[in-house]
Amino acid sequence: MDNAASALFSSSLSRFTTVSSISFATFLSICSTFAVMAFAFYFLFKFLSGGNGKTKQAPLPPLLLKPWPIVGNLPEMLINKPTFRWIHELMKGITTGIACIRFGNVHVIVITCPEISCQFLKNQDAVFASRPVSMSTDVTTKGYLTTALVPFGDQWKKMKKVLMGELLSTTRHRWLHEKRVEEADNLVRYVYNLCTSAGGLVNVRVASQQYCGNVPRKMLFNRRYFGEGKEDGGPGFEEEEHISAVFTILAYLYSFCVSDYLPRLRGLDLDGHEKVMAGALAVMQKYHDPIIDERIQQWRNGEKQDVDDLLDVMISMKDAHDDPILTPDEIKAQITEIMIATVDNPSNAVEWALAEMLNQPEIMEKAAEEIDRVVGRERLVQETDFTNLNYVKACAREAFRLHPIAPFNVPHVSVADTTVANYFIPKGSHVLLSRTGLGRNPKFWDDPLKFKPERHLKGDGVSLALTESELRFISFSTGMRGCKGVLLGTSMTVMLFARLLQCFTWTIPPTSQKPIDLSEAKDNLFLANPLVAVAKPRLPSHVYASLFLN
Structure with missing residues (x-):
């Protein structure tokens, strides 16, 4: 829903700004109108979906870095090689034994605590029983035909x-x-x-x-x-x-x-x-x-x-x-x-x-x-x-x-x-x-x-x-x-x-x-x-x- 509001705002704004005769004041008015509409739409959705304060969602694990919109921390990932050493260096500043970094829209959860690891792979094993879809596993498994590297499913x-x-x-x-x-x-x-x-x-x-x-x-x-x-x-x-x-x-x-x-x-x-x-x-x-x-x-x-x-x-x-x-x-x-x-x-x-x-x-x-x-x-x-x-x-x-x-x-x-x-x-x-x-x-x-x-x-x-x-x-x-x-x-x-x-x-x-x-x-x-x-x-x-x- 949040993405839908953003898309509505972006596409509408694009249409309006292509009109050469539009005045700057009108442009600002349109922006303000759509901003108000987007926020109203967002809060209405949150209310209807249960985000009304009665239930409080747990927080994400501590972020290793503040992510950029859309790409997350991919720019930093590309700069800091090898990536695993960079992530482990960031983890040194974390005292919780668990942290999160975002690549694209994917939340990557890194764990260094045995007790928390057991909660993932023993207490909630079935919830974490799948594998990522990736270029390397796709080609290695001929389109996910094997065992260890394939997502959870019939195959x-x-x-x-x-x-x-x-x-x-x-x-x-x-x-x-x-x-x-x-x-x-x-x-x-x-x-x-x-x-x-x-x-x-x-x-x-x-x-x-x-x-x-x-x-x-x-x-x-x-x-x-x-x-x-x-x-x-x-x-x-x-x-x-x-x-x-x-x-x-x-x-x-x-x-x-x-x-x-x-x-x-x-x-x-x-x-x-x-x-x-x-x-x-x-x-x-x-x-x-x-x-x-x-x-x-x-x-x-x-x-x-x-x-x-x-x-x-x-x-x-x-x-x-x-x-x-x-x-x-x-x-x-x-x-x-x-x-x-x-x-x-x-x-x-x-x-x-x-x-x-x-x-x-x-x-x-x-x-x-x-x-x-x-x-x-x-x-x-x-x-x-x-x-x-x-x-x-x-x-x-x-x-x-x-x-x-x-x-x-x-x-x-x-x-x-x-x-x-x-x-x-x-x-x-x-x-x-x-x-x-x-x-x-x-x-x-x-x-x-x-x-x-x-x-x-x-x-x-x-x-x-x-x-x-x-x-x-x-x-x-x-x-x-x-x-x-x-x-x-x-x-x-x-x-x-x-x-x-x-x-x-x-x-x-x-x-x-x-x-x-x-x-x-x-x-x-x-x-x-x-x-x-x-x-x-x-x-x-x-x-x-x-x-x-x-």
Whole structure:
């Protein structure tokens, strides 16, 4: 109604001011008349709609900045890059643990308080169960055909059922166990080969990211490499290009693109995001689509009948009429989403944890001692050992807390007006839980910038989880729209971490700065410089030899 009054005033004023014969006095009279009409119309609407003082609406959360008309704080957003660091700097002046900033007509709600976070994603989970419509998610999901990134609705319900019932269930996780073990063994082979051929220098980021790319490739396509790979077990050009594209897409998902808040500007690509996303997706599709198309054809013509991987599972799913449940586009989009959801979190946590441990070697020694005590030195750590590796998991939790992969969680969108923590949250608001704001909050963490795994140990003998139910930090998101791959993500994180700690000693290269520089990159939360360390085998030689016999 307010917009209607404004539009009426603007259009009428435009008509009148085009008449050249109009006098200035008449012009002022017209302005005054329409101003009075607009205000009268506004207050009449407020009265009829219940705004008569009998019910008082809660206030919005504190504003980080006073917004401009129409565009909100988009001008400031464009000037202050990277946007997430600018927002976090503004949040330092807020004592409420919740604040609001407006981009276009969208209220963006930023939260750094665990208790308030729980009110959003636990107490009122259903109200915040949707996702934003954005350029990046639209193109990544082929028009919202997937699960994690799509708005709440029938398509999300369909794909969630597929994901939880067929692809990421506990039964399916057990079925895929051997594929995960193959990639854990290959990780050890790769690093062991670097110990002998590269003087022990290991780029931990490359090793971690490629392991985290190999696991979903093996699960989805039953292959480690798109090309020939390398004899030492490392990635070839194709795998490096593929993983680079994955991380590019991740960098531009929900990256505060102008057209996400002013949709009519989409296509102009004012900030260049669309071009970058299109290029990265083209690389992924170059490797994925030929495999998917060929496999679909093999199932159609009867050449393939055995289910060997998750792609086969998706293709072979049938409804009550024996028709495919998933279309080719749904399969392609969901595979892309699984790929981008799997690679970043474990690899980033392990790289940061090892960097912190190199500066505090007593922590690394304690973790390795736990593995020796639980597993011994005559065999490699396996998933069945994870229950008893609480200190290793505490180190991983501490990495998730102090060094999250992203500044915010995937945005939640309110599907209705509501009140949270005594603040009014309008329908359509984008809710951002600050991963750094939660994990580094001095009100909830003692010495928050110090890497201290012991803070996560309860001493009750209960197996430690990587998730944090009270949202004091975010490893894997929670609630209706929480991460559906927690079991897989936990397995990958702990296996990557435990194998690197069990199989090798790690030291800072003699020519490198000591201690390790723990500065963050400017544009993301990665370690500014990829971690390079010296690895040396720490197990009996026959343990490694067994890996080369397979």
